[in-house]
Amino acid sequence: MNHSTKNKQIYKGAFALVFAGIIGKVISAFYRIPLQNLTGDIGFYIYQQIYPIIGIAITIALYGFPSAIAKFLAENKAKASKPLSKNIIGVLLLFHVFLFLLIYCFRSQIALWMGDEDLVEALKLVAWIFLFVPILSLLRGIQQSEKRMYLTANSQLIEQLIRACIIIGTAAFISLGYLSVYRIADGAVLATTVAFLASTLYLLFHRKKGPLCDGMEERVFGFSSLWSTIIFGGIVISLNHMLLLLMQFADSVTVVPGLVEYGLSTTEAMKAKGVIDRGQPLLQLVTVVGSSFAMALMPEITKQNWHANKKHAFNQIQSSLKFCLLLSVGATAGLWILMPEINQLLFTDRLGSNSLRILALTLLVSPLTLVVASLLQGFGYMKWTAFLIFFGLWVKILLNKWFVPSFGISGNALATVCTIVVIFVINYWLLRKRVIKQRLLHLPLLRLILATGLLIAIECLLKFLNNNLLHLVTRLELVIFVLFSVVLGFLVFLFSLRWLNILTKEEWNQLPMPKKWNYKGVNRDETNH
Known part of the structure; x- marks a missing residue:
């Protein structure tokens, strides 16, 4: 093969x-x-x-x-x-x-x-x-x-x-x-x-x-x-x-006391924690991306495979990180814009939408963190990745104790984002040391910003039409609106990756799509080499 x-x-x-x-x-x-x-x-x-x-x-x-x-x-x-x-x-x-x-x-x-x-x-x-x-x-x-x-x-x-x-x-x-x-x-x-x-x-x-x-x-x-x-x-x-579950465990022992110190009563603090906990199913939904790539890569990236064919193994690493990051960027942008509507759809009100938007930033790195950790495990860094998980748990507890009394549930969301970023940065640094002189993430940044901007523009236009013309407010109406917005945003972002040559021809053709959508041309980037 x-x-x-x-x-x-x-x-x-x-x-x-x-x-x-x-x-x-x-x-x-x-x-x-x-x-x-x-x-x-x-x-x-x-x-x-x-x-x-x-x-x-x-x-x-x-x-x-x-x-x-x-x-x-x-x-x-x-x-x-x-x-x-x-x-x-x-x-x-x-x-x-x-x-x-x-x-x-x-x-x-x-x-x-x-x-x-x-x-x-x-x-x-x-x-x-x-x-x-x-x-x-x-x-x-x-x-x-x-x-x-x-x-x-x-x-x-x-x-x-x-x-x-x-x-x-x-x-x-x-x-x-x-x-x-x-x-x-x-x-x-x-x-x-x-x-x-x-x-x-x-x-x-x-x-x-x-x-x-x-x-x-x-x-x-x-x-x-x-x-x-x-x-x-x-x-x-x-x-x-179970990284996000461990973050929830840290929240269970620190958030309510921190919110009481912030100025809420115990009952109010419990309700406020319930509001920020609304974001957990959404985080887990998108983190499935990282879990799936990590599972697929685990038998592929080993010390033996790396030494046997470094170029092939590195291409797998680079493509997996690229796919994962692109999916994370698209999901984060869409969730950020649609958070109030999703919040109301799932939980009947829009309480804590801004704090949940902060929490959504976790999705930029949490799937990548899983993939990078699985790559490190393939290279034999089992003990290191285990240590980093427990290190991250203590970082989360400390940041909760600092941020929640000052900023409430927004502080809790910010603590989660910072903790996942810390774990990702250390894991990424270890992986960079393992694959010396290789660029792990190779993305045309300006074109990616443009593709994300198109996604955000489409979602904002749909929200403008709803707020000023359609006025969809019932749960059934919101289901239709959110699903339509998610599907349209996904298709716009996906085809932006093709039109802007963010994905190479080979990468595009690896996506599970109908054959008639296969990319038969030559990327601009490829003609420059």
């Missing part, structure tokens, strides 16, 4: 993951609406209390261990033979049994930390989810190592749809009085378990018959080798993908 075909396969897989991730996040955001409507604030509170643990299981099953397994197979040029697969499953099962026992045995203490002893039974059930992660992680890791990203993307969509349906069904039974409100936790556990099983069966059905069944793999990998590479690596990769 030549490099051009291989690159197209990688980026096709990355964009498939982007699409699946965005659809998955949309499903995840929207099933919470009927969940809250059917079970009330108490039911929603119970679900939110156990969701972080479920979210950890979902993250390590989708991003952490599959990427670590794919990286391990790529680095060792190994096939997932039956003996090796059994060894990997054994190591994964040992780790997940430990997690199971940790939650199961300390469920009472965890419930006390959460402030609700009635969650003990729910936590006992949540622990069982982790036992379904090992096989799913292995299958996804094998597919990623074989560049069959679309299978991971499809399994992700299957997982989200099943979870949403079962959770909404449980909420409906609660609203009809057939179940106690605390049974929403049981429904969430059942939903996740069935979703994991369905994804596993889907991947088993679509796997290639050879790798898991043959016995051709002669190399022996010891327990310590598998443990240090897959378990430690999987934990670090998972932490990178």
Whole structure:
């Protein structure tokens, strides 16, 4: 397979993951609406209390261990033979049994930390989810190592749809009085378990018959080798993908006290934190871009591949960073302009829109941070990236303590932006040291500003027409307006990248689009070389 075909396969897989991730996040955001409507604030509170643990299981099953397994197979040029697969499953099962026992045995203490002893039974059930992660992680890791990203993307969509349906069904039974409100936790556990099983069966059905069944793999990998590479690596990769969740954790212990010091009452401070928390689903929605490129690149960028063909590996790095940055710039610009309308659409009012606009600036670097961190991990900087995550957590806590008492929720948003920028700058500096004398980001800055300006102009024109002529204010009208604005803005920005030659012919043709849109001309930049 030549490099051009291989690159197209990688980026096709990355964009498939982007699409699946965005659809998955949309499903995840929207099933919470009927969940809250059917079970009330108490039911929603119970679900939110156990969701972080479920979210950890979902993250390590989708991003952490599959990427670590794919990286391990790529680095060792190994096939997932039956003996090796059994060894990997054994190591994964040992780790997940430990997690199971940790939650199961300390469920009472965890419930006390959460402030609700009635969650003990729910936590006992949540622990069982982790036992379904090992096989799913292995299958996804094998597919990623074989560049069959679309299978991971499809399994992700299957997982989200099943979870949403079962959770909404449980909420409906609660609203009809057939179940106690605390049974929403049981429904969430059942939903996740069935979703994991369905994804596993889907991947088993679509796997290639050879790798898991043959016995051709002669190399022996010891327990310590598998443990240090897959378990430690999987934990670090998972932490990178939970970066925004860790920022939320820092907020949970610092924002309300800071807002009280700012001058709000405790009740007002809680409400204000709820307002700035509105931005988290939107941040996660766009950060899917970085997660998807990181997942696609993990088995590709290794020390061996770098030494074997530096030019090809560097081109992959450069193109991935470029794609990621362009998508981040477009998403940030659109979100900045449409934030008041999106805020009203999702949360019925426009409270905190300016603070949420500050928070949206995080999107300029958060997807890039994930990609750069995954590249560093490919080069062997596992401990460094793990250290930077915890360093960033303390930076966030300190900045919250300084900014929130002075600027309120805008200070909290600014602290998040600054923290992500600090982590990105350090990661980028480390990557620059690794690829000496190479320019990682090569963009025609003026043309990119022009393309972004066109996007902003279109969105501002649509807002002007709405404010002065259409006056769309109901939720249904806002859905139509926001969706139309997002699609039109995306198309304007996308084709600006083509018309202004921001993307090369090869890069444009790697995008997952109809063949009739393929770029057949020659870029101005290419004719100058």
